[in-house]
Amino acid sequence: MPIVEQLLKSVPADQVVVDPDIVASYQHDEAEWAPYATPVAVVRPRTAEQVQAIVRACLEHGAAVVTRGAGTGLSGGANATEGCVVLALDAMNSIKEIDQLERYAVVEPGVVNDDLRAACAEQGLWYPPDPASSPWSTIGGNVATNAGGLCCVKYGVTRDYVMGMQIVTGTGELVRLGRRTAKGVAGYDLAGLMVGSEGTLGVITEVTVKLRPLQDPQRTIAGYFDSIVDAGRAVAAVAAAGLTPSALELIDKQCLIAVDAWKNMGLSIEANVVLLGRIDTPGLVGDQEAEKMLSCFDEAGATWSAVSTDQEEADALFAARRLAYPAMERLGPVLTEDVCVPKRHVPEMLSRIEQIGIRYDTTIANIAHAGDGNLHPLLITSHDDEQARTRAQAAFADIIDAALELDGTVTGEHGVGLLKMHGLVQELDPVVLDMHRSVKRSLDPHGIFNPGKVFEM
The missing domain is CATH 3.30.43.10 (Uridine Diphospho-n-acetylenolpyruvylglucosamine Reductase, domain 2)
Incomplete structure (x- = not known):
């Protein structure tokens, strides 16, 4: 050939x-x-x-x-x-530089997220974006989808840390975008445009990301709930109380059981839904914020809640949150949603997801970056069950519709890819879609980069 x-x-x-x-x-x-x-x-x-x-x-x-x-x-x-x-690009996995004074790192796209975080920690620095896939996913992929993660509720997503990059353009040129200075407004933010572009505008060959000092010690607050809607109300209450947790994660009992069956972590959770919050504000103020979050959980209907005094137990629960998707995947095909809604609408969105599962006779487990409204319903089916697959796909579409009705978006961090193309058309104004197409034609004039993804040309 x-x-x-x-x-x-x-x-x-x-x-x-x-x-x-x-x-x-x-x-x-x-x-x-x-x-x-x-x-x-x-x-x-x-x-x-x-x-x-x-x-x-x-x-x-x-x-x-x-x-x-x-x-x-x-x-x-x-x-x-x-x-x-x-x-x-997995073989391009070198951490080229970590600059302690300017607080940035220069990495190749195949560097694994957790490997970068570990290397930064050795120098007293921290790269915050931490998708649940951080032990396996790469920085290039994180940039391509603008990945978020557990701590993004307080510290932001990948876009907030990308300073610059090197790319190969749609005409085969090797160029640098962005900067390595703390400030810079020379020209359009073309590096920012590449973040979340899902490989449709160029090939990223190097990324410069900014770093922070190491995170302060965290307090973990756990709450158990009988109802997923009650857990959603607790999320809204935390926001209404003016708290900005360093993490606020939701995981239901189905996911915890699946993780325990796989990894034998000794989880014994007597609740249908668990909220895991973290506060990293130092000193007495942090203690007060942890107690305030505890009150939010209780007032929303928690059947049990506590500020953890067992760091090992707290870490195990957050580890289970990260393992939830692969654990559920072991049980059968899993269609994963990624909608995001305003925090005030989290209780209503969770209620609608529950109703959609009943309407389509589809098992839906739930994990979520609940603190910023980014929900990941997991639609579970059986192997070789075409009817269950059809029902799950219909439920998937209805969840997208519900998120848009609640002023949300079809994807918070996973990207549009192929699965959300119809949802993107629903979400964006036709004029805005044409703007996207114009950018694509300009930067990829021959249409070779990831064609047929994100939106139809």
Whole structure:
């Protein structure tokens, strides 16, 4: 095949993968039922210049480029399209620099989130964005989807930490965007435009992210609830009380049981829903905020609540939150939602999700970055049950509709990919969609970057 021959001339032969069994492992991300095809090749470059050579080869032959990191995405954004070249950046995993004075790090896109956080911690610094997939997901993928995480309720999402980047453009140029200074307004924020673009505007080959001092010690506040709506009311009450927790996570009993069955963590939760809050404000003020959160839980109907004095137990509960999705996935196909609504509407949204599950006879487990209204209902089905799959997909669409009715968005952090394309059309004004298409045509004039994703051209 001509494109494969050109790739073999452009980069070392060991970086071009055509073995069908290996290629198959790069066909799709973790999104359930999102369509995918077989790529003509997978290429695993190790330098930005090699990425540039690959893109130029694809431009010459009119081959689509689908970029991927660790493949942990949940929207189909990294799924291969017919005849494409999958550009896998997992081998570009170097932390190039950590600057303690200016508080930034320069990394390649294949660096795993937790590895960056650990390296920063050794120098007394902290990279806050912490998606639940942080032990596996990569910085490039986090940037491509503008990933959030557990602590983003207080510290913001990936976009808030990206200062600059190096990219390969839609015309095959290798350029730098953004800055490394604390301030800078020279020109449009093109680096910001790349964040959340899901590989449709260019290929990110390096990222500069800002860092913070290490986080202060956290107090953990746990609350048990009989009703998911009561837990939602507690979330709204925390916001109304003026509290900004460093985390406020929701996890239901189904998820905790699945995690315990998988990892044997000894979880014994006598509640249908658990809220896990954290406060990292130092000193007496932090103690007062923890007590105030406790009161919010109690007033919303908590059957039990406490400020944890057992750090090991508290850490185990947060570890279970991170493991919830893969634990549920072991039980059968899981269609994962990612809607986000204003905090005041969290109780109503959770109620609607519950009703949608009943209406479509679909089991829906719940995890959520509840503190900022980012909900992740997990629609559970059985293998080879087409009727259950059809019902789950209908429920998925209704959850999107409900979120939009409550002034929300179709995706908080997973991206549009393939699964949310219809929802994006519902959410954005047609004029705004045309603005998106104009940007895409300008930066990717030949239409090779991740075609058919996010929105139709």
